[in-house]
Amino acid sequence: MPSIRNFSIIAHIDHGKSTLADRLIQHAGLVDERQFHDQMLDTMDIERERGITIKSNTITLPYTGRNGETYALNLIDTPGHVDFSYEVSRALASCEGVLLLVDASQGVEAQTIANLYAAMEHDLVVIPVINKIDLPSADVDRVKEEIENELALDSEQVILCSAKEGIGIEDVLEAIVERIPPPKGSPSEPLAALVFDAHYDPFRGAVVACRVVDGVVRPGDLIRFLSNGAVHKVEEVGIFGLKRESRKSLSAGEVGYIIAGIKTVSDVNIGDTITLDRMPVEKPLPGFREVKPVVFSSIYPVSSDDYPSLADALEKYKLNDAALVYQKDSSAALGQGFRCGFLGLLHLEIVQERLEREYDQSIIMTVPSVQYRFKLDTAETVIVENPQYYPDPTRIVSAEEPFIRASILCPDRYMGAVMKLCSERRGENPRFSVPTPGRVEIVFDMPLAEVIFDFYDRLKTVTQGYGSFDYEIIEYRESNLAKLDILVNGEKVDALSLIVHRDRAREWAVQVCERLKEEIPRHQFKIAIQGAIGGKIIARSTISAFRKDVTAKCYGGDITRKRKLLEKQKKGKKRMKMVGAVSIPQSAFVAVLKAEKA
Numbered sequence: 001m002p003s004i005r006n007f008s009i010i011a012h013i014d015h016g017k018s019t020l021a022d023r024l025i026q027h028a029g030l031v032d033e034r035q036f037h038d039q040m041l042d043t044m045d046i047e048r049e050r051g052i053t054i055k056s057n058t059i060t061l062p063y064t065g066r067n068g069e070t071y072a073l074n075l076i077d078t079p080g081h082v083d084f085s086y087e088v089s090r091a092l093a094s095c096e097g098v099l100l101l102v103d104a105s106q107g108v109e110a111q112t113i114a115n116l117y118a119a120m121e122h123d124l125v126v127i128p129v130i131n132k133i134d135l136p137s138a139d140v141d142r143v144k145e146e147i148e149n150e151l152a153l154d155s156e157q158v159i160l161c162s163a164k165e166g167i168g169i170e171d172v173l174e175a176i177v178e179r180i181p182p183p184k185g186s187p188s189e190p191l192a193a194l195v196f197d198a199h200y201d202p203f204r205g206a207v208v209a210c211r212v213v214d215g216v217v218r219p220g221d222l223i224r225f226l227s228n229g230a231v232h233k234v235e236e237v238g239i240f241g242l243k244r245e246s247r248k249s250l251s252a253g254e255v256g257y258i259i260a261g262i263k264t265v266s267d268v269n270i271g272d273t274i275t276l277d278r279m280p281v282e283k284p285l286p287g288f289r290e291v292k293p294v295v296f297s298s299i300y301p302v303s304s305d306d307y308p309s310l311a312d313a314l315e316k317y318k319l320n321d322a323a324l325v326y327q328k329d330s331s332a333a334l335g336q337g338f339r340c341g342f343l344g345l346l347h348l349e350i351v352q353e354r355l356e357r358e359y360d361q362s363i364i365m366t367v368p369s370v371q372y373r374f375k376l377d378t379a380e381t382v383i384v385e386n387p388q389y390y391p392d393p394t395r396i397v398s399a400e401e402p403f404i405r406a407s408i409l410c411p412d413r414y415m416g417a418v419m420k421l422c423s424e425r426r427g428e429n430p431r432f433s434v435p436t437p438g439r440v441e442i443v444f445d446m447p448l449a450e451v452i453f454d455f456y457d458r459l460k461t462v463t464q465g466y467g468s469f470d471y472e473i474i475e476y477r478e479s480n481l482a483k484l485d486i487l488v489n490g491e492k493v494d495a496l497s498l499i500v501h502r503d504r505a506r507e508w509a510v511q512v513c514e515r516l517k518e519e520i521p522r523h524q525f526k527i528a529i530q531g532a533i534g535g536k537i538i539a540r541s542t543i544s545a546f547r548k549d550v551t552a553k554c555y556g557g558d559i560t561r562k563r564k565l566l567e568k569q570k571k572g573k574k575r576m577k578m579v580g581a582v583s584i585p586q587s588a589f590v591a592v593l594k595a596e597k598a
């Protein structure tokens with residue numbers, strides 16, 4: 001049997017993980033030049049379009065070392081965006097080592113540091129790799145210095161490569177087999193396998209991705225999930241090549257999949273331990289850090305008839321994205337739906353897109369919220385993440401909201417712009433340090449609610465792409481909160497309500513009214529859009545009554561253009577939600593989330 005190495009690639013976003021993974025796959029000869037398309041591991045459409053990795057993917061690469069030995073290298077790809085550090089932690093739990101990739105022109109970034117800490121927590125061997133050395137702006141010496149100073153890693157150990165040009169790929173592979181130890185574990189012990197991912201196959205049921213730590217699993221075995229005692233008969237085991245490749249067994253140290261006709265999706269929990277029913281292990285393997293959702297929003301079907309289908313889609317989706325949490329919810333305006341918890345706004349957007357594309361759901365999402373705490377005059381404390389359940393204001397004694405420690409790394413010339421952005425977002429207590437000349441680290445305490453909307457995008461804009469951002473939640477702090485209601489044509493639309501800081505309430509109200517004015521099409525009557533706190537109106541916009549014929553504005557001739565407009569209007573109708581006498585397009589609910597127009 002070939003010797004096994006389990007490793008992962010970690011890096012700041014855009015430093016080239018997927019490109020390097022592609023190169024390693026190509027080097028392993030799994031695909032020929034003709035079949036090769038970029039970013040083999042980024043299988044989801046959204047990943048390709050956005051050019052980011054969201055889900056961890058696994059692949060086994062055969063490799064023959066310079067010493068002539070054969071190896072099976074299990075590569076677990078990880079995402080780089082802050083929202084998905086949870087996926088990183090899952091990937092790391094099944095590895096013995098990591099490649100820590102640093103861009104030769106950008107250098108060490110906030111997420112590089114956060115990822116290194118995660119790898120150290122799991123006691124992994126860290127191989128520093130400087131990528132993109134082909135770039136004219138590459139500054140290998142400076143980046144080596146940063147690796148020494150900011151990461152405290154030995155710069156002598158650094159491997160230089162260009163994933164794009166295919167330079168240094170063999171050095172990377174040799175370092176993996178030389179420096180990363182083979183997995184420990186023993187095939188003769190009772191079976192213990194760590195579930196680190198899963199997805200739903202309509203024909204085969206749940207496909208469970210796992211790392212076998214001890215023992216062996218074969219088709220025909222009865223396996224048991226330790227967390228809930230569910231027992232299933234194994235139909236197939238195998239490894240992940242470019243596709244699933246079945247094998248006779250999976251044994252200690254190997255990474256692969258198990259198919260056991262599991263139709264009850266809720267039996268499978270990421271982080272669970274699988275063992276043999278007839279010879280179980282007593283203790284579960286150390287699982288993963290529990291995920292804590294920080295952003296909440298409700299999902300409703302555009303048409304209420306689709307509620308059962310949405311329920312089914314969410315259950316299957318959840319199997320593939322353990323970070324999503326949800327429960328039933330209902331709204332006067334939108335009917336039955338689900339309240340969901342997300343890791344961040346990007347996560348929310350991804351869930352929305354995947355539900356629409358992969359599960360064919362037409363959904364509406366409400367304005368996201370963080371979790372607030374209210375102390376009431378009854379000495380009770382209530383936790384509220386849904387504006388619908390905002391307590392009676394006369395009973396609130398004090399209110400608190402979650403604060404984060406935001407850490408931003410950027411070239412020092414952007415310091416002023418970053419400071420301004422942070423103080424606009426109610427940032428407090430700024431601290432600075434200079435990790436390497438020319439770069440500053442700026443640390444702020446900031447309300448989480450202020451970063452969930454579009455902070456990261458804004459930061460990228462004000463630093464021309466050079467700023468990087470990481471955060472951790474530190475504590476709850478007292479805050480002056482209020483519930484902002486939105487009324488459309490005199491009717492309160494509960495799905496548009498939001499909890500805001502009083503100082504920013506008017507600003508928000510004006511913005512939401514303006515955005516809705518752009519999003520809601522004209523009707524045959526005039527529509528007032530109002531923002532109110534308590535009964536008091538604090539902002540207002542008006543949509544005037546419309547001219548009936550939408551094609552009237554394309555003077556005469558151009559028939560195709562006319563048809564296009566009508567088609568567009570027809571399509572638009574399908575995605576409308578009636579609120580009283582007003583139809584609000586699905587997009588409006590999402591649009592109000594974006595603080596500034598795209």
Ligand SMILES: Nc1nc2c(ncn2[C@@H]2O[C@H](COP(=O)(O)OP(=O)(O)OP(=O)(O)O)[C@@H](O)[C@H]2O)c(=O)[nH]1
Binds near residue numbers: 018019053165
């Ligand atoms: N010049 C140059 N560009 C590279 C190299 N490696 C990657 N890139 C480019 O850098 C960009 C980001 O690369 P990805 O591989 O998508 O980055 P990533 O780290 O996987 O990004 P996430 O998966 O979103 O975290 C792409 O445009 C690549 O073409 C390299 O060695 N040289």
